[in-house]
Amino acid sequence: MALMPWRWTRRRERTAPDPRLWGLERRHGRLHMDGQDLVALAERLGTPLHVASARTLTTRYDELCTAFAAYPAPVRVCYSYKTNRTAGVLRVLHRLGCGAEVVDEFELRLARDLGVPPAQVVLNGPNKSARELELAVEHGAGLIVADGLEEIRQLDSLGAAAGRAVPIALRICPDVKPRGMNVSSVTGSRRTQFGLDLRSGEALHAVREAAGRPHLRLRGMMAHIGSGIHDLRSVARSIDRLLDLQAAAHRAGAEPDLLDVGGGLGTRRSREFTTWELLRYLATGHLPQRPAPAPADLVSRYGATVCEAVTTGCRRRGLEVPALVLEPGRALVSDAQVLLLRVGAMRERPGVGRFALADGGAMTVSMMFLSEYHSVLLADRDAPLDGETSVFGRLPSPMDVVYRGMPLPRLQADDLLAVMDAGAYFTATETAFGGARPAVVLIEDGRARVIRRRERYEDRVALESDLETGGGDGAGA
Numbered sequence: 325m326a327l328m329p330w331r332w333t334r335r336r337e338r339t340a341p342d343p344r345l346w347g348l349e350r351r352h353g354r355l356h357m358d359g360q361d362l363v364a365l366a367e368r369l370g371t372p373l374h375v376a377s378a379r380t381l382t383t384r385y386d387e388l389c390t391a392f393a394a395y396p397a398p399v400r401v402c403y404s405y406k407t408n409r410t411a412g413v414l415r416v417l418h419r420l421g422c423g424a425e426v427v428d429e430f431e432l433r434l435a436r437d438l439g440v441p442p443a444q445v446v447l448n449g450p451n452k453s454a455r456e457l458e459l460a461v462e463h464g465a466g467l468i469v470a471d472g473l474e475e476i477r478q479l480d481s482l483g484a485a486a487g488r489a490v491p492i493a494l495r496i497c498p499d500v501k502p503r504g505m506n507v508s509s510v511t512g513s514r515r516t517q518f519g520l521d522l523r524s525g526e527a528l529h530a531v532r533e534a535a536g537r538p539h540l541r542l543r544g545m546m547a548h549i550g551s552g553i554h555d556l557r558s559v560a561r562s563i564d565r566l567l568d569l570q571a572a573a574h575r576a577g578a579e580p581d582l583l584d585v586g587g588g589l590g591t592r593r594s595r596e597f598t599t600w601e602l603l604r605y606l607a608t609g610h611l612p613q614r615p616a617p618a619p620a621d622l623v624s625r626y627g628a629t630v631c632e633a634v635t636t637g638c639r640r641r642g643l644e645v646p647a648l649v650l651e652p653g654r655a656l657v658s659d660a661q662v663l664l665l666r667v668g669a670m671r672e673r674p675g676v677g678r679f680a681l682a683d684g685g686a687m688t689v690s691m692m693f694l695s696e697y698h699s700v701l702l703a704d705r706d707a708p709l710d711g712e713t714s715v716f717g718r719l720p721s722p723m724d725v726v727y728r729g730m731p732l733p734r735l736q737a738d739d740l741l742a743v744m745d746a747g748a749y750f751t752a753t754e755t756a757f758g759g760a761r762p763a764v765v766l767i768e769d770g771r772a773r774v775i776r777r778r779e780r781y782e783d784r785v786a787l788e789s790d791l792e793t794g795g796g797d798g799a800g801a
């Protein structure tokens with residue numbers, strides 16, 4: 325299997341990306357999603373604006389389930405909330421039967437408020453507060469993933485207080501680095517802060533410790549090695565290392581019955597910059613070329629890789645095949661949402677290039693434009709590519725950029741841009757530094773409905789106690 329399922333296109337880009345690759349269509353030049361005119365939505369609701377598709381969310385969830393249909397034990401999909409925690413998006417996934425992987429009190433409470441059965445909730449996180457652990461135990465979360473030795477002890481005490489064994493998994497640092505990713509998206513290497521270290525023996529020590537604790541039920545091992553993975557061999561390697569510990573847990577007297585393989589699968593049309601591409605882009609503004617789409621069978625190959633790695637790995641070690649927990653984030657939501665931006669003004673700087681000033685940028689979405697390639701389409705009319713344009717946001721900061729040097733049609737004021745694959749880590753990492761947080765619209769059953777309104781002045785000042793008291797004696801913390 326090729327390590328990189330695609331290569332950067334080497335030739336100059338001559339044709340704009342085809343919207344049909346994302347299931348969008350052009351009618352009279354205007355982009356439509358699931359029958360809805362994106363230009364009309366932007367006019368009615370203002371920009372920046374996120375538009376999500378329930379149809380695509382459903383397709384992605386079904387695709388993932390199909391990829392694991394042949395697995396010989398139960399498979400539970402627990403969507404990683406932090407990827408996109410807009411309640412209306414979560415509701416679509418939960419209606420399909422998806423569980424929740426949560427990382428803090430906010431997400432734990434959100435899952436509860438959305439009615440997710442506690443057994444389908446997994447709590448993760450490298451530094452959970454005592455309150456978060458307590459809440460998770462109280463709530464009866466189906467799995468709490470302990471990230472360190474101290475959490476094992478804390479959870480055992482909470483189990484003693486609750487009078488029952490707390491179901492836990494151990495997050496392992498398998499020291500596996502998927503190829504083709506940048507440093508900000510690798511989470512399974514020893515240089516990251518996550519999990520119990522395999523190489524030094526810390527993980528094995530933790531397995532014995534957890535197996536011997538009376539108020540814990542050690543259900544299995546967990547790892548999450550990165551986000552945006554296309555190197556499926558790294559996923560198999562990580563699973564193999566987890567199974568060694570699963571066997572050790574058996575020997576230590578525990579009865580592990582599940583394996584949590586985390587999330588991390590990449591998407592077909594957006595992709596991480598490699599470390600070199602990232603450094604070059606930051607240093608010189610040289611944007612990597614648009615990647616060719618990854619093969620259409622990416623998800624089924626991922627399913628086959630995981631199933632094969634677990635079943636053969638268990639057979640070799642004489643273990644029963646465990647239930648699987650999957651924690652997908654971007655693979656479920658990335659291409660189910662677009663971000664619409666309006667061009668306010670154009671500037672031409674002779675000898676330097678063309679600049680488009682849009683109403684959102686890197687300060688609207690804090691990370692993604694710096695480390696991932698997302699296609700940008702002209703949404704209000706069809707036009708051929710015409711050189712390169714740097715698209716900036718509204719802030720008086722050179723960092724507030726969508727992309728530098730992106731091949732685009734010749735833009736004009738009032739054009740509408742669609743940033744594609746904006747469903748993962750966009751709303752989740754947005755900041756108010758670039759302006760009010762955008763509204764989110766969901767298209768479902770042919771109708772468009774606002775599932776999150778645009779942030780208002782009142783929302784933003786609601787936390788400012790000094791405004792309330794007029795600078796007088798505040799109410800305290």
Ligand SMILES: Cc1ncc(COP(=O)(O)O)c(C=O)c1O
Nearest residue numbers: 404548551587588651652653654
């Ligand atoms: C523990 C854990 N699980 C799941 C995910 C989801 O990852 P992805 O969006 O790459 O699928 C993350 C993301 O960082 C994570 O840290």
